[in-house]
Amino acid sequence: MSAPPKAWSYYEATVTRPAFHDAPMGDVDTDVCIVGGGLTGISVALDLAEQGASVRLVDAGRIGGGASGRNGGQINTGLAPGAAGLLDVCDRATAQALFALSEDAIRLIDDRVVRYRIDCDLARGFFYGAAKPGRMKHMAVEHAALRDVFGLDRVHMLDRAEAVALTGSDRFHGGLLDPGAGHVHSLKYCLGLARAAAAAGAMLHEDVPALSVDPERGIVVTPQGRIRAEHVVIAANAYFDGLLPNVEPRALGVGTWVMTTAPLAPEVRDHLLPGNECVCDDNAVLDYFRFTADNRLLFGGGVSYLGREDGPAAAGLLRRRIAATYPELADAPVGEVWGGKVSITRNRLPDIGRAGRRVWYAHGFSGQGVAITGIAGKLIAAAIQGDDAGFRIMSGVPHRDFPGGPYLRRPLVTLGRLWYRLLDRF
Numbered sequence: 001m002s003a004p005p006k007a008w009s010y011y012e013a014t015v016t017r018p019a020f021h022d023a024p025m026g027d028v029d030t031d032v033c034i035v036g037g038g039l040t041g042i043s044v045a046l047d048l049a050e051q052g053a054s055v056r057l058v059d060a061g062r063i064g065g066g067a068s069g070r071n072g073g074q075i076n077t078g079l080a081p082g083a084a085g086l087l088d089v090c091d092r093a094t095a096q097a098l099f100a101l102s103e104d105a106i107r108l109i110d111d112r113v114v115r116y117r118i119d120c121d122l123a124r125g126f127f128y129g130a131a132k133p134g135r136m137k138h139m140a141v142e143h144a145a146l147r148d149v150f151g152l153d154r155v156h157m158l159d160r161a162e163a164v165a166l167t168g169s170d171r172f173h174g175g176l177l178d179p180g181a182g183h184v185h186s187l188k189y190c191l192g193l194a195r196a197a198a199a200a201g202a203m204l205h206e207d208v209p210a211l212s213v214d215p216e217r218g219i220v221v222t223p224q225g226r227i228r229a230e231h232v233v234i235a236a237n238a239y240f241d242g243l244l245p246n247v248e249p250r251a252l253g254v255g256t257w258v259m260t261t262a263p264l265a266p267e268v269r270d271h272l273l274p275g276n277e278c279v280c281d282d283n284a285v286l287d288y289f290r291f292t293a294d295n296r297l298l299f300g301g302g303v304s305y306l307g308r309e310d311g312p313a314a315a316g317l318l319r320r321r322i323a324a325t326y327p328e329l330a331d332a333p334v335g336e337v338w339g340g341k342v343s344i345t346r347n348r349l350p351d352i353g354r355a356g357r358r359v360w361y362a363h364g365f366s367g368q369g370v371a372i373t374g375i376a377g378k379l380i381a382a383a384i385q386g387d388d389a390g391f392r393i394m395s396g397v398p399h400r401d402f403p404g405g406p407y408l409r410r411p412l413v414t415l416g417r418l419w420y421r422l423l424d425r426f
Ligand SMILES: Cc1cc2nc3c(=O)[nH]c(=O)nc-3n(C[C@H](O)[C@H](O)[C@H](O)COP(=O)(O)OP(=O)(O)OC[C@H]3O[C@@H](n4cnc5c(N)ncnc54)[C@H](O)[C@@H]3O)c2cc1C
Pocket: 001, 002, 003, 004, 035, 036, 037, 038, 039, 040, 041, 058, 059, 060, 061, 062, 063, 064, 065, 066, 067, 068, 069, 070, 071, 072, 073, 074, 075, 076, 208, 209, 210, 211, 235, 236, 237, 238, 239, 240, 241, 243, 256, 257, 258, 288, 300, 339, 340, 341, 342, 362, 363, 365, 366, 367, 368, 369, 370, 371, 373
């Protein structure tokens, strides 16, 4: 029940924030109340406002102030478990339906950027790199699943020499190049959608925390007044402690960090990533990076299972990861360093559903939410309007609580993840 701690990030430093609805609220009635002004909540607000519903969105902090305005900006194909992993988690038909939705999610970004004229540095190209030679076997499995099960022909396998030429780094032993995925200035994109939602009539309130939700009566209590709604959507991601106690144990908020260098000479970027792809490795605790439109290297990595976002050692850790990837940038001047929380589920698929007669929720995008949040929001909006076909696909995925209850959950997950971290060495 709290706003994410404020972070001064590269993203915040490079946007002009619009003024949203700041009139005092009081007690109000509305068709739909949305809690959370990230990519999920804004996507719901935009679609419903355009269809004529009255919409009130409250955010405990600023619009896009959560994960949506802090992430790596990578627009990934598929969902967090990966293509082969998806087949381990669900049956083939469900996996194909989910994968099709993830492709819709990428198209939705393209469509919305054009339709609302959002200037957000959208670029194409994603490389998934094998950090160890033995992992190329898994890359081949992943490639085959993409092509043979999900019908995706656009992804190419690269060998070591091609991977080194593409990334300018000898860390990678090959991998998958996906020209259909890409990257975006996620806060510019989120604020662009929020502007469109406001223009369509949605009332967006910043610095208004939802203190409690009555799922049967549809009442959201805030310090500024009570909102009585036909439908309530909880899109509070890793921060919705206490709002839906039965749903919360299915996801865990994990801290992670991002850093930018100061702007580098264009020749450096042209030498290191001449195709301007974004890159992600295949470790359990992964490194991900790309160049920004103004030539900074934006590099993410590290993890805190205690959920720490401040990460006092983050700058040192990220510097070491950058140096391991690009020794020539070991002494590059640092720009901004910030953290955020990723909401992960046990099966790494988003948990979307209903809680009570009037309440809908979405969380647990498991580090791969830039694209899929948009479609999740769209499906919730459609379901509220009576068309729940797509919503049923996503909400049909079973989820389980993390074990250990409120006190042992984090220590147990930390132990489990340490095991995977160990495997990163092989
Ligand atoms: C450091 C980092 C890097 C990432 N990198 C990538 C990436 O490269 N690619 C990718 O696909 N995904 C990435 N992700 C994940 C992605 O950013 C998220 O999945 C996505 O932004 C989630 O959007 P959301 O709208 O659900 O949540 P958020 O953007 O977190 O929004 C939730 C909002 O709810 C508000 N809120 C919480 N509680 C309350 C309350 N009680 N009352 C009112 N408001 C409340 C918060 O203030 C917040 O603004 C990353 C995440 C992080 C943290």
